[in-house]
Amino acid sequence: MATVGVVGGGGWLAGALLRPALAGGIVRPERLILSSRSGDVSGFDVWPRVRMTTDNAELVAESDVVMLCVRPHDLADITLDLTDKLLVSVVAGVTAEALARNFGARRIVRAMPNACAEQRLSFTPWFATDNVPDHELDFVFRFFSASGRAHGITDETQLDYFTALTGSGPAFPALFADAMIRHAIGAGIDPDVADAAVRQLFLGAGVLMAQSETTPAGLVDVFLEYQGTTAAGLTAMIESDVAAPIFKGLSAARRRVAKGSSSS
Structure with a gap:
């Protein structure tokens, strides 16, 4: 089994990815090395054989395998020779070309997990350069599958869009949920009850959509056809063009990713 070294191993995303991989046996504790500037990495007490270092x-x-799990602007301070390593990057907006230029890596995988990884519910698209061998591709797939659903893509430019779409994790649904909670409170519902009700609604809706063979658009049509109270709400939202601010938000997030890519 390969030894995996994670630069930025003390960050929340590294922990969210690594703990499911350790629990699933994808990575062995004695084959995992974490680096951080302080050398103080928490959240791995269950696996005492995981090694820590401040020396990249x-x-x-x-x-x-060397995983880069840092913020994009931190890459400028990292100087490493990864010529003979598999480089796995979860750094947003930094292209494989830029990674090869900065670190000398020839075998590169880029991935975009999200904050749901700890709950093993991330959708993680990943892209590999042509020279990554099959056994390393298999490891990458199993590693990211441990924290949710991994999906290989062949067009690297799509990672920028996925950074905006699924890289947001719970953020965009949370904005919608917050609006529903505030409306419920305004209608006289106790704030704690409103919060619990909407959280459970989103949990149930997420599970239903994930498991249903009906598309989200099809589910909307089902409720519209029923012509009940939900249809009344949906009709008002559709007539108000609720999709417009969603499209606007996704486009803004995508532009921000592209701006980061252009400076890498």
């Missing part, structure tokens, strides 16, 4: 060069020397 030491991490690289002992690893077969």
Whole structure:
């Protein structure tokens, strides 16, 4: 089994990805090295054989796979030679070409997980350069599948869009949920009850949509055809063009990712 070294191993995203992978046996504790500037990495007490370091060069020397799990602007401070390593990057907006140029890597995988990884509910699209061998592709797929649903793509530019769409994790649905909670409170519902009700609604709706063979658009049509109270609400939202601000928000997020890519 490959030794995995994670630069930025003390961050929340690294932990969210690694704990499911450790629990699922995809990565062995004694084959995992985490680096952070402080050397203080929490959340791995269950796996005492996981190693910690403040020396990225030491991490690289002992690893077969090096994962970059840092913020985009932190990459400028990282100097590593990854010529003979599999480089896995979850850094938003930094292209495989830029990673190859900055780190000398030849075998590169880029992925875009989200904040639901700890709950094993992330949708993680990933892209690999042509020279990544099958056994490493298999490892990448199993690694990201441990924290949700992994989906390989062949067009790297699509990662920018997925960064805006699914990389947001719960953020965009949470905005919709917050509006519903505030409306319920305004209607006289106790705030705690309103919060619990909407959270459960989104949990149930998410599970139903994930498991149903009917598309989201089809589910909307089902309720519209029933012509009940939900249809009245849906009709008002559709007539108000509720899709317009959603499209606007996704477009703004996509532009922000593209801006980051252009500076990498």
